[in-house]
Amino acid sequence: xxxxxxxxxxxxxxxxxxxxxxxxxxxxxxxxxxxxxxxxxxxxxxxxxxxxxxxxxxxxxx
Numbered sequence: 645x646x647x648x649x650x651x652x653x654x655x656x657x658x659x660x661x662x663x664x665x666x667x668x669x670x671x672x673x674x675x676x677x678x679x680x681x682x683x684x685x686x687x688x689x690x691x692x693x694x695x696x697x698x699x700x701x702x703x704x705x706x
Contacts, residue, residue: 646690646694649690650687650690653683653686653687653690654687656679656683657680657683657684657687660676660679660680660683661680663676663679664676664677664680
């Protein structure tokens with residue numbers, strides 16, 4: 645299930661890089677940076693939750 649969540653999130657992060665590279669207006673730059681930052685934080689949180697789940701399964705079993 646993890647790839648079902650990570651793939652769209654990675655797409656959002658990737659698109660934010662593309663948006664920033666396409667010379668956005670000054671008023672758009674802050675929003676694009678916030679989108680990129682938020683996507684990275686959310687992906688990191690998701691990775692941590694999934695890692696914790698794997699560790700818990702190994703420790704406690706199914």
